[in-house]
Amino acid sequence: MRKVDPVKHEEKRREILAAAGRCFVRDGFRGASTSDICAEAKISPGHLYHYFPSKEAIIIGLAGAGLAQATEGIKRITDGPDVLAAFLSEFEHLQAERDYSLQGLLLDMLTEAGRSPEIGKILRKHSLAIRAMFADFLREGQHQGRIDPGLDPDAAANTLLSVIDGAKVLTVRDPNFDVKKTVDHLKLLITRFLLPPAP
Amino acid sequence: MRKVDPVKHEEKRREILAAAGRCFVRDGFRGASTSDICAEAKISPGHLYHYFPSKEAIIIGLAGAGLAQATEGIKRITDGPDVLAAFLSEFEHLQAERDYSLQGLLLDMLTEAGRSPEIGKILRKHSLAIRAMFADFLREGQHQGRIDPGLDPDAAANTLLSVIDGAKVLTVRDPNFDVKKTVDHLKLLITRFLLPPAP
Amino acid sequence: MRKVDPVKHEEKRREILAAAGRCFVRDGFRGASTSDICAEAKISPGHLYHYFPSKEAIIIGLAGAGLAQATEGIKRITDGPDVLAAFLSEFEHLQAERDYSLQGLLLDMLTEAGRSPEIGKILRKHSLAIRAMFADFLREGQHQGRIDPGLDPDAAANTLLSVIDGAKVLTVRDPNFDVKKTVDHLKLLITRFLLPPAP
Amino acid sequence: MRKVDPVKHEEKRREILAAAGRCFVRDGFRGASTSDICAEAKISPGHLYHYFPSKEAIIIGLAGAGLAQATEGIKRITDGPDVLAAFLSEFEHLQAERDYSLQGLLLDMLTEAGRSPEIGKILRKHSLAIRAMFADFLREGQHQGRIDPGLDPDAAANTLLSVIDGAKVLTVRDPNFDVKKTVDHLKLLITRFLLPPAP
DNA sequence: CATGAATGAGCTTTCATTCAT
DNA sequence: CATGAATGAAAGCTCATTCAT
Secondary structure, three states: OOOOOHHHHHHHHHHHHHHHHHHHHHHHHHHOOHHHHHHHHOOOOOOHHHHOOOHHHHHHHHHHHHHHHHHHHHHHHHHOOOHHHHHHHHHHHHHHOOOOOHHHHHHHHHHHHOOOHHHHHHHHHHHHHHHHHHHHHHHHHHHOOOOOOOOOHHHHHHHHHHHHHHHHHHHHHOOOOOHHHHHHHHHHHHHHHHOOOOO | OOOOOHHHHHHHHHHHHHHHHHHHHHHHHHHOOHHHHHHHHOOOHHHHHHHOOOHHHHHHHHHHHHHHHHHHHHHHHHHOOOHHHHHHHHHHHHHHOOOOOHHHHHHHHHHHHOOOHHHHHHHHHHHHHHHHHHHHHHHHHHHHOOOOOOOOHHHHHHHHHHHHHHHHHHHHHOOOOOHHHHHHHHHHHHHHHHOOOOO | OOOOOHHHHHHHHHHHHHHHHHHHHHHHHHHOOHHHHHHHHOOOHHHHHHHOOOHHHHHHHHHHHHHHHHHHHHHHHHHOOOHHHHHHHHHHHHHHOOOOOHHHHHHHHHHHHOOOHHHHHHHHHHHHHHHHHHHHHHHHHHHOOOOOOOOOHHHHHHHHHHHHHHHHHHHHHOOOOOHHHHHHHHHHHHHHHHOOOOO | OOOOOHHHHHHHHHHHHHHHHHHHHHHHHHHOOHHHHHHHHOOOHHHHHHHOOOHHHHHHHHHHHHHHHHHHHHHHHHHOOOHHHHHHHHHHHHHHOOOOOHHHHHHHHHHHHOOOHHHHHHHHHHHHHHHHHHHHHHHHHHHOOOOOOOOOHHHHHHHHHHHHHHHHHHHHHOOOOOHHHHHHHHHHHHHHHHOOOOO
């Protein structure tokens, strides 16, 4: 009378999620079919529904995982000692965007979020969390005198978020852009924005 | 065996494109069906194919129109007398993003550009055009001493583009963000970035 | 610029309905698939949805047609001169029940009516109509002194309806029952029930 | 290599049958899935097949049980002292038809019987048994002078069966019918049919 | 030029059943 | 005995596209 092994179940779920991620990166949320996912995950079409009640549930699961991972990354940055430096170093990865990581789904998620309430909700939740972390980091910097005290932490956090998103979009707009130079300028953009004005 | 009146033909094409735009804004490129478009344009399904060889052609046509319109907007800005002010004033419209204008399709276009070579090409073409205009404007500003001469025009143009795209994405990430404050900070961001450093 | 020919459309609809009827009689509402219906109607699977928005709509359309036809039959009876005789003669058809007529679907309809609200509604509507016709016929007979004035027209109408339904079920319960004898007894049943008691 | 305890096995079978009955009453033979049944019976999908080789076997088992139970009920009636009274009292339960008893499945069974030979056979077997009981009861009544000797016992039994089935269908045709009045009329129907004609 | 009919591949999902443990 | 994993055929339905008129 053995019972379910929840560990194995969860593991399979993650496997399917990973397979779905690969399919979605390749073909988009709408472009990838459940059969594609099943083929990629090497399971039968019916078996998918043992683990997820619908295709949307997979998307949501994936969005949740991706955003959690992104948030985690941000957290690691803002928890470090030299936040500004860490933050700026983020831009180094710009090139690798459209790779097979969950990050490559950001645009799909943003697009879908405008249409699917469920995904919109999850995106907004994580966005607010990220903004809060940025705002905290800014407030702390202001206390330490390393960041312009005239900035409103929330609005400035929004601004930083915008710069990051915008930078990611660059890869789509022009895959051949001069990464090094642009990254340097992005850093300059941020630095000049945040630094306290000269007396 | 009369010939097509090319003027009327072109007009109808634009009508259909406009109808398609409304459908796509509402439901996305994938979500809107050709029947939806036909219904919106008040034509029969068969007739659609007199004007466009495929759904993708409609998307491409629309992307072209939308990007041309966007480029046009930018051109108007960079052609004016006080470029910086005009540029900054662009952000005022942030709120209305997801409205029924072609702008609302930006995210769809970016997403699709990553998958469809045709759309990718057209997006890249326009992006380069916009960047060139930005770079020109920057160069001119540098000559006039109103813009930091240390900036590389191309890389800085990329940076500006990023900020604009990022700002647009904000509306999706958090539809309730404090527009006024954020716009003010975005302007500050740009100003501090571009202005020549104090001596 | 020819417009739709609504006549042809309606004709095709009826054709499909007829094909669906044959499939349903053969395999039941659940047992017959839309592909079966399409095959029987010699149309492609997608084309079915040009005429009906869903399988349920077909069932409903068919139920409506079948019941309308049944009601029509009853009307013809109760409109004639010698109602009782006409009514009794109805039972002669008992044998042919499970044939390829819409009547063969009565049991399917009754079963489905208990589960599908839509079909339940349509069945109830027609049942009430039939009962009303019976009740009218009974009232008239009472006036003429040919029917027991002590009977409540509505309740008696229900009773007659029961007898008819029950008789139809007999065919399923025992396809080999002695039709002639049973019909005679059914007639006796009705006659004794309706006739005014001897003084 | 222990052997199955046949008692426990049979008990479990009955449990599953009961669970299946509840599901079937709720959703019909086709509408209820084996998973539903497993959930209701609190067993795993695989385990179901230890007790029944197929879903159809469950339906057959249930039909057998239900009809046996119905036959049993009839037997109790016809074995009593005042048969006619007992018979008439049967109609009192009309209201509760679509409840969670096996009786609620009568329509499903009748419908299915027309399609599945197996179920048709079992239904016919029981129908004949019931008719035989009715016929016996009628013959006895005729001997005692309480029932019209002019009636053919078999045909009259068929007639009675029809009335019962028809009465049950009434609940579906109009769930709000006036039970009391209708039952009274049904009793009248039967009484007038069976009673010996006045001299 | 314009229509609505018609197609057929493909979609997501369900489900009776079998398998490995 | 009993479990949950796994299967694969089929369901209802959608949709871009083509055809006949």
